[in-house]
Amino acid sequence: MLSYQVIENGAPLEPRERETPAPEGTEVLVRVAACGVCHSDLHLWEGEYLLGDGKKLTLADRGIKPPFTMGHEVVGVVEALGPDAEGVEVGDKRVVYPWIGCGSCDVCRRDRELECLNQRTIGVRWPGGYADHVVVPDAKYLIDYTGVPTELACTYACSGLTAYSALKKTGAETAADDVVLIGAGGVGLSAVVFGKSVVEGKLIVADVDATKRSLARQSGADETVDNAAPDAIAKVKEITGGGAAAAIDFVGRPETARFGLNVLRKGGTLVSVGLYGDAMSLPMVMMPLMMLNIRGSYVGTLQEMHEVMELARAGKVPPIPVASRPLADANAVLNDLRDGQILGRTVLKP
Ligand SMILES: [Zn+2]
């Protein structure tokens, strides 16, 4: 099998050939049809997150060291089953749920694998989809996508799932609960298209890029604002009649998080999703006086992935723009993504 691997953090990925693994136990071998290139792949590739004040969180400290194969938005065809694998047949087309825990600890047994301390995330700690084959630990992580275009289906495993889970964490309940989505990149746009399935109130998209704002409007955003404009907060207050019930920060910079907090009404919630990095200070008295909530959200659960795919299969989710490139273009796509040159999602096809 062929993989494009990180050999050295930040250096171009390199093609590597190795024997295609035979699935063992409950494992399933999937022939990759497409794999999305995600913003978080940039962090994996570069090997660090920025914590602010010159501090960094390196992936090597977290046990993620080259060589490894990225790619956690994988879709493909079942090619072989391990002797104990059940629930799929050779030839089945499936999307892979990649956020897999050890399977045996307390949180894994309670279906809270995201909290597992011994992750087996495909494309992070387990060989991923920048390759022509992927081994999946169990068929329960393979989800039917009948009726959904293959290239689009893989985007639901990360950007779609992340967006959906963050929308659910806003606590928006009624038509009066408006939600501000900050950042209209791949995940932010996914939140726009899933938004109407979760949020009854207005969806207001904030982005500094006019092209991305216009794409957000075409994708179903009720309103858009330029969050770099001096009147941006006032504009959101006007649209929402005093403040939003929630904001989701899909960027994760101090400026975007601060903007998110500043547009909230009393009791509002900021859901922090983006991993751009750096640090910010908070005026402490505003937290109790405004009864604000800040919560982090990382991808989503297997149960939420089933909900996402149910909505997609039912045709309730307008497609985000998806472009296909050959797997051999992996480096060029990563560079384009880093330079902000990608609208929606780009998928690699072996
Ligand atoms: Zn991702």
Ligand SMILES: [Zn+2]
């Ligand atoms: Zn576990």
